[in-house]
Amino acid sequence: MTADDEFAAVMEALRAEYRADLAQxxxxxxxxxxxxxxxxxxxxSLSELVRSLHKMAGAAGTFGFDRVSELxxxxxxxxxxxxxxxxxxxxxxxxxxxxxxxxxxxxxxQA
Amino acid sequence: MPAANAFPTSDDDVYALTARxxxxxxxxxxxxxxxxxxxxxxxxGKSNLRAIRRHAVGASGAExxxxxxxxxxDGMICPAVPVENDAIEFEMSGLVPAPDRGAGAISGETDSxxxxxxxxxxxxxxxxxxxxxxxLPQGRKPVVIVVEDEVHLARFMRHFLTFEGFEVRTAANRAxxxxxxxxxPPPDLILLDVMxxxxxxxxxxxxxxxxxxxxxxxxxxxxAKATREAVLKGLAGGADGYITxxxxxxxxxxxxRTMFGLAQPVPSTDVWKNDDRGR
Numbered sequence: 001m002t003a004d005d006e007f008a009a010v011m012e013a014l015r016a017e018y019r020a021d022l023a024q025x026x027x028x029x030x031x032x033x034x035x036x037x038x039x040x041x042x043x044x045s046l047s048e049l050v051r052s053l054h055k056m057a058g059a060a061g062t063f064g065f066d067r068v069s070e071l072x073x074x075x076x077x078x079x080x081x082x083x084x085x086x087x088x089x090x091x092x093x094x095x096x097x098x099x100x101x102x103x104x105x106x107x108x109x110q111a
Numbered sequence: 112m113p114a115a116n117a118f119p120t121s122d123d124d125v126y127a128l129t130a131r132x133x134x135x136x137x138x139x140x141x142x143x144x145x146x147x148x149x150x151x152x153x154x155x156g157k158s159n160l161r162a163i164r165r166h167a168v169g170a171s172g173a174e175x176x177x178x179x180x181x182x183x184x185d186g187m188i189c190p191a192v193p194v195e196n197d198a199i200e201f202e203m204s205g206l207v208p209a210p211d212r213g214a215g216a217i218s219g220e221t222d223s224x225x226x227x228x229x230x231x232x233x234x235x236x237x238x239x240x241x242x243x244x245x246x247l248p249q250g251r252k253p254v255v256i257v258v259e260d261e262v263h264l265a266r267f268m269r270h271f272l273t274f275e276g277f278e279v280r281t282a283a284n285r286a287x288x289x290x291x292x293x294x295x296p297p298p299d300l301i302l303l304d305v306m307x308x309x310x311x312x313x314x315x316x317x318x319x320x321x322x323x324x325x326x327x328x329x330x331x332x333x334x335a336k337a338t339r340e341a342v343l344k345g346l347a348g349g350a351d352g353y354i355t356x357x358x359x360x361x362x363x364x365x366x367x368r369t370m371f372g373l374a375q376p377v378p379s380t381d382v383w384k385n386d387d388r389g390r
Contacts, residue, residue: 011271
């Protein structure tokens with residue numbers, strides 16, 4: 001086995017680990033969104049979700065899950081301003097994030 | 112529309128990046144000055160001169176105009192005509208101090224230009240080749256400190272950089288960052304995430320640049336903070352590079368080689384050989 005092959009094998013193992021964890025991360029994001037909805041979208045209820053989406057946006061694409069990364073980045077961008085301004089998302093933003101979270105959930109079987 | 116190769120004149124002149132200019136902020140390999148890079152980031156996505164002048168930091172108006180003129184002459188930017196929905200005169204959230212904006216800067220994602228860029232997948236791969244490349248250490252492996260709190264990415268970077276011949280120290284929070292910097296020898300390279308659980312990468316960068324022993328150590332910000340103003344803040348804070356996540360390992364290799372003045376490797380195949388990449 002060449003060094004390149006060995007490296008590729010390590011990278012593939014890391015990717016498999018990430019793939020397994022990503023399913024849990026998406027489920028956690030879905031649950032956090034449901035909690036935030038139940039809590040009336042208070043900014044405090046969104047901060048953990050924003051942080052989770054931020055990490056997902058950065059890591060998922062690096063490990064090859066581009067669609068998950070795009071969806072997470074989009075949702076994060078729509079919610080981060082609400083957290084900074086300590087305001088609840090406007091109805092149109094809320095609907096957009098709801099759709100994005102739905103799409104993220106749909107990525108679960110592939111993740 | 113301003114004439115090509117002309118000095119900038121009117122605030123309403125609109126500019127766009129050329130392919131050559133875009134390569135400077137997307138290829139992880141550039142020789143441009145921090146001011147020139149800053150201006151390319153500001154022009155990115157099409158901007159008018161008013162917005163560029165307003166948001167440029169650390170340079171006088173004359174210096175900005177001179178640098179814009181140089182970028183025009185060097186074919187990095189070109190005059191452009193705005194079309195519908197172009198956000199040519201953008202606002203930023205106030206992370207980057209702008210000379211004519213008060214303390215009550217708007218907070219949050221108010222950069223409509225950025226929104227436009229985001230829709231097209233905003234990213235940068237900036238790595239400045241230093242005028243005198245730092246020498247790689249003799250008799251030991253170069254040390255890299257990786258500040259990254261996403262456990263999978265940290266593990267990936269540890270393996271990748273070890274494979275590239277580095278001794279790797281990882282840190283995921285403030286205490287681990289302090290510990291990583293306390294160890295000897297000091298780092299030869301720092302890769303710095305921005306959003307950390309109890310620290311801010313920009314603050315870490317500022318502290319690093321305060322220490323004489325670390326002032327010339329190359330720092331590359333590697334972050335999912337993919338906003339124009341975050342990139343500008345990193346460059347203004349003394350970062351030598353800025354790579355937005357997600358990133359390909361090749362971008363990291365290219366950036367590191369640029370920092371140390373090394374030849375670039377022949378492009379290889381994607382390390383992620385699984386065929387479900389991108390789904």
